Amino acid sequence: MIDFILPLFGRFHPILVHLPIGFLVFGVILIFWSAEKYAIYSPIIKLAFLLGGISAGLASISGFMQFQYEGYGWDTVQLHLILGIFTTFLSFGLWYHLQKSAVSPPRLKIKGALLLAILTLTGHLGGNITHGENYFTEVLPPALQAFLGGEASSNEPLELPADNWEEVEFFTGAIQPILDQNCKSCHNPKKLKGELDLSSFKGIHKGGENGAILENGNARESSLFARLILPEDHDDHMPPKDKRQPRKEEIELIKAWIESGSAEHATLGETSIQLSLVEPFFKKDEKPFYPVVAVPTLAEDSISILRGSGFFAEVVKTDSPFLKISCINFPAFSDSDWSLLASAKEQIVYLDLTGTKITDAILEQVSSLPNLTVLKLNQTFIEGKNLDKLNQSNNLKLLYLNETKVNSGQLKALDKHPRLEKVFAFDTPAADSGTSSQFSFHLETGNLSLPPLPTDTIVY
Amino acid sequence: MQNLDKMLAEFAQQKLEKQTRRHFLMDCVAKVGGLAMAPLMFGCGTGSSELNLSQRDLNPLSPLPPPYGAKAKSIIYLHMAGAPSQLELFDFKPELAKYHNQPCPQSLLEGKKFAFIRGVPKMLGPQANFSQHGESGAWISDYMPHFQKLADEVSFLKAVHTDQFNHGPAQLLMQTGSARLGRPSLGSWVTYGLGTENQNLPGFVVLTSGGKTPDAGKSVWGSGFLPSVYQGVQCRSKGDPVLYLDDPEGMSRNLKKNVIDAINTVNKEEFNAYGDPEILARINQYEMAYRMQIEVPEVMNITDEPESIHQLYGTKPGAESLANNCLLARKLVEKGVRFVQLYDWGWDTHGTDHDGSIDMGLRNKCREMDRPVSALLLDLKQRGLLEDTLVVWGGEFGRTPMQENREGKTQSFLGRDHHGDAFTMWMAGGGIKPGVTYGRTDDFGFSGIEDKVSVHDIHATILHLMGFDHEQFTYEFQGRPFRLTDVEGELINKILA
CATH class of the missing domain: 3.80.10.10 (Ribonuclease Inhibitor)
Incomplete structure (x- = not known):
């Protein structure tokens, strides 16, 4: 009856997290600002840390609920969750500390700065989970991205060499790149939507929360393929309606791979796949007619x-x-x-x-x-x-x-x-x-x- | 829940349609002239901006960008109604000559249905002389001596097939993607998807020659379930291109403007009362008709063309001919018309009379087509229009390698029956790789044996060149999305540049 309460509370996490940020930043600012007039400001500082602690606690609990119900992997949330709880205790600790002494406690500024640092780190890790780890870097110029050591985007569409395509491994050379481009953003070891990891052969064979996604040699019974060809409006259609959809030719290739027995190391040549299925992926020398430059779109x-x-x-x-x-x-x-x-x-x-x-x-x-x-x-x-x-x-x-x-x-x-x-x-x-x-x-x-x-x- | 939404949307649509028709009749009952003009009057771009409606609500023909990069912005589709014989024009079959006058092998007849052939007909060898032309070495017969020089400009599809063997259904299939009535034509789809650039001219113009309109009637340029504003506008090749476009005697253009302004004021009040966007479209149609009065007679007048152009096309102003229509097609495309459809009637060579004979009537017909069509390609080329204009040539099906034996009797002239298993079409211009011959037929030219191409494949390819993915270009009707290619159609990649 009230099964929905906890997941619902979990959904409040993205809202609740902003409260401790506000309270605690305010508190720390007051610590630095009040230096000489500590006595006047101490009640406000205390209140800021009390409210910060309470709200951080609520944020931690709702965050834990979201982790429980929304299919995030432990590896992904681990540090964020621990630091969140740590922030809660630290806030309460500071409040208790201030509550006991009437004068400014020693090294209060250092403690405040430490709390602020942990809070910032926690928030950043949380942001990475929802917005992606490259949230900041992806808007930087490519040269700067490379300098910062950002990984080369794996979102390149599949391309096969026209002259020796037979020697390309069917899975690693053709299927995995398609999955990387279309599925990996949700189905990776960190995000694990539907407890499914499509970033490796192992993950694909393991399947997800609904069991195996590959039926040996039978594409129609394999949800790895079947969900792709469901109507876009269908609840079980993958990728979700608003996400990038794989091309028809990519879907055909996935079908062919499943029907060829979904082996890990067989080459395209060995599976005697029809040329017409791989042809669309051959690299074309076609030069675009219009210049290739980034130009802002006119409103x-x-x-x-x-x-x-x-x-x-x-x-x-x-x-x-x-x-x-x-x-x-x-x-x-x-x-x-x-x-x-x-x-x-x-x-x-x-x-x-x-x-x-x-x-x-x-x-x-x-x-x-x-x-x-x-x-x-x-x-x-x-x-x-x-x-x-x-x-x-x-x-x-x-x-x-x-x-x-x-x-x-x-x-x-x-x-x-x-x-x-x-x-x-x-x-x-x-x-x-x-x-x-x-x-x-x-x-x-x-x-x-x-x-x-x-x-x-x-x-x- | 989704179904309910769909039903509600459809109910609203139906309600709107009923209302529109009533208003339309009420508006027009006293104006027979206006009624005749109705299909010609399209929207324009000067809508009142305070109504906060999209450009398309105000003017259904306002341009839209192609979803993908387009290779062509206009199409000229030359439809030889009646179906020309591929065996006398492009599909050279020396083997067939050896079997001339011999009974047709049973293997060709088994399980086949023909429109007129009964029993065992005799084979009919090619009646034309073929030779190879251009660097591409394309086979073109001496029925088309001028076109022979253009072998390297076009791309031939030698193994097109259709599943219809009667003119009406086959023309419908070729032009609307379905042999049954009710689907929008290719031109309607394209104008619906892209609108048109010149707001003083219709987006989809139809010109006919050969004395008759196509067997399937006006449905071949109909809009089907698309809004009727996307149907083809048939312009007359003789006399006034569009009827009732001239001001009546004694009525000045200013007076006409006052009349239209008054009507539009009433219509605007009507819109404020009912909120039906079709009324806005109507307002714009009046304004467009007003502007068309200037532009249409100008573009449809070929007398101002220089003598060299008349010589090139073989045009005679005032006559109804394919030549005049070809020249008009160039002028219309030059003026930014999206889709120009030419129908030339008289290609149904059964051998029942002189005009319908393969060795004489068809030769005469080809002579009338050869120069204008070749001229059209050359003229488009010299003006650079071929860079972004797609030209398509074809009939609705092909003809049998057998001699027709209507009612089991030998005909007095040489003729061929309808045949849909293999025939030739060609394309040229925007996005087409020139000089390609794609597809091959057997030794009799009876069936395609290599690189067969269906009517849906041709539609898919045309839409691709215009910047659409034929699988995503849909229109919601009766609770499901419809496509021009229904559930079929593959791109003909080999003829794409």
Whole structure:
């Protein structure tokens, strides 16, 4: 009937822990601050340590309940729990100590500082349990992380070598990396959610609180696989709905491993797995189209302002900071409207100014977009006078100049551009002069035709 | 508990739908012209901001980012309605020639059903001359002499298969992913998922040629269970592209604006009373129709194109032709239309008459298609539009290697029956690796024997190129999420760039 009381009390732990922190820090501050006027402040200091002790006691008990009911491993909470209880006793000890003497006890400051240190350590260890051990370090720059000795992230997606994939061990080389990426954050020896450890072959074979998770050779009966393919809304679905979900190909590979007998050391080649199952993991040399740089995401309301100004503005894909801007609904755009785009300088990778009223002068500004990859200037007043400005747009790959006044001499200025792949100059003076393929980029001048054939007029 | 929530949500949806229809009819009963315009009038981006609704509530066609990186932003889908013969165009079968006029082997007929073939038909050798073209060495027949030069621009799928052998269901399957009525078309899915860039034009435009619309009717560009604003807008290839778009005589544009403003004021009051977001969509549809009056006639007018372009496509302004439609497709894509669907009718070559003969009628049909379609690819290429426009070409199925013997009699012309086991399609442009030939058929071109591709695989691949995972792109309807590819579909990785 009241089975829920204790786990419920346990859930109060994250709230209760803040009380002793407040009281005790306050008490210690008063110790240092009251130096000469100890007599005046002593009742408050005493009260702070009494309340600190009581609340630390409650926090310890609720913490213990959470440890009992929420599936934390002893190794994980050990030091945090012991120090928590130690903090409780120390608080009461100090209170009792102050209660007995009317004057300031000797070395009180040292004792206070010691209590503060232990309190801080306890709190930090508790934070590590809920927020993860890399809570602070993960926001640091990578170089600093490495300096601090942070472990290399094991969250890399699985990649297999295309040429000798047969020699990769099925479990250690393919399955464990998938589990590391998708499951390990909860199912590791420290956290042990559901008493399950998926960070090692031993742990997987041991199973969890519901018993074994592998049925020899039968994927559908093995919860290691079956839970992955349950509908996401299902209570037993793993990983939990709000967590990263494994890819379809990863799930297929886990299935294949179980069906191959879930051996620890067999290689992929030995299990005669189908090539199509491993192929999706082959390392691709595919280079991303847009630059690989960290750029802050433009807030949604800033994008709304761009849209309100008349631009088509959209990120290139969900969760990408990069923006695609087009003036398709904004033909009145002219050089003087450039400032409207100022908020998105770093984010713009695709800029379509086709059919607008811009002139050569705008290239100065355009070249200040550091990540610009596609630039369309078709059907504008561009005459190509300062086309060389675009050499500053290091990332530019596609440049559209159809139906403008550029000539091939002006295009020469872009010949040394590091990334420019294609320039389209259909219906321009550059196209008429008939120059082609003398540039580092591919110049498409158009005027393509389909010469008439005798068969064009034969009717059968 | 979850079921209850679902039922409540669906009940609310149904209630809303009923209300909308009533309001719609009440609004339109006195305006037959307005009713005819209804499917053409889409939303726009100028919603009243104080209502705190999402951009999509106000304007269902406002753009959304693709969930994954998109290789293409627009699609031109060329559907040859009636199903062209792959055996005369792309699938070269010299072995079949040796069996010409011989009775079809029993093994091909066992367990098979045909639309018209009965008993034991005779084999029909290829009627075209084939040769290899480009660096890729793709086989293309002399029925398409211009297209032969574009062999390296496209990627062929030689072993496409469908499970339908009648035009209507097969067209529905090809365009909506299901042979039964009621599913949204590919174009509707894409416009629903991405919206459209040009807010003065519809997002999904349909153009037909060949004298008839597809057998399956307008359902092939219908929106199914998606909101009806995502259905294709059929523009006429002759005369006014969109009916009733011109101002009536004596009505100035300012007066029209006043009328629309007045209607919108009433609609806004209606919205304040009922809170139905569909009313907001309606307000925007009026405003969009107003703006479309300018933009549509402009983009649909091909007379301003230079002579060289008319020569390239073989266009004759004013005629209803595939050539004109191909040129329009380029113009629409250039103007930021998301999905342009072309249907060309007249590819059903049964051999029942001259026009339906494999050796004459099909040749004539190919001549009308060869130049415009080749021109479209070239024109997209020279303007750089092929970088992010996907072009798809195909019919709803293929044709038999046997000569049709309708009612057991020999036909007076050479013809082929419907056949879904193996036929050819091609794709080009955004995200497609050019010059690939994927899939192989047996010596008769009867079945695929290597790298077979289903209709769902093609849909999965198209959605992938537009930036979707076809398994995650769903719409909740009747208590379950629906997908274009239902429970099937594999990416055709080998043709992806």
